[in-house]
Amino acid sequence: xxxxxxxxxxxxxxxxxxxxxxxxxxxxxxxxxxxxxxxxxxxxxxxxxxxxxxxxxxxxxxxxxxxxxxxxxxxxxxxxxxxxxxxxxxxxxxxxxxxxxxxxxxxxxxxxxxxxxxxxxxxxxxxxxxxxxxxxxxxxxxxxxxxxxxxxxxxx
Numbered sequence: 001x002x003x004x005x006x007x008x009x010x011x012x013x014x015x016x017x018x019x020x021x022x023x024x025x026x027x028x029x030x031x032x033x034x035x036x037x038x039x040x041x042x043x044x045x046x047x048x049x050x051x052x053x054x055x056x057x058x059x060x061x062x063x064x065x066x067x068x069x070x071x072x073x074x075x076x077x078x079x080x081x082x083x084x085x086x087x088x089x090x091x092x093x094x095x096x097x098x099x100x101x102x103x104x105x106x107x108x109x110x111x112x113x114x115x116x117x118x119x120x121x122x123x124x125x126x127x128x129x130x131x132x133x134x135x136x137x138x139x140x141x142x143x144x145x146x147x148x149x150x151x152x153x154x155x156x
Contacts, residue, residue, distance in 0.1 A: 034145035045070035087116035
């Protein structure tokens with residue numbers, strides 16, 4: 001029975017992340033830079049607390065942080081020309097309210113459906129709007145590439 005609950009929870013999270021990435025593409029949370037397609041999804045971190053203690057998704061990135069306005073940012077990277085997933089990049093995400101300094105977080109690679117994505121927890125300090133910055137450093141690149149996206153509000 002526990003295995004079914006874990007599988008059901010995992011499937012639900014994968015569907016949520018897939019929906020977030022679909023929303024990202026439709027809602028302007030997609031950009032291209034330096035031959036890469038960058039998709040960004042943002043979901044409330046509390047969604048991950050539904051997993052049982054010890055579940056790897058509840059514990060990823062050191063566990064869901066305490067406090068209000070916590071969100072999980074997920075970044076999916078693809079080579080624009082070939083459509084191949086990029087799995088060997090170093091990715092940082094930064095969030096800021098309009099006119100405020102950017103708060104940066106180093107992402108960690110995560111496997112979703114056997115594919116590498118990058119994720120980190122961030123705090124969105126107010127109702128928004130926000131700027132989300134994604135800095136991508138590939139091993140074969142001389143310098144990091146960066147994209148900036150508008151994110152309208154905190155979903156809490």
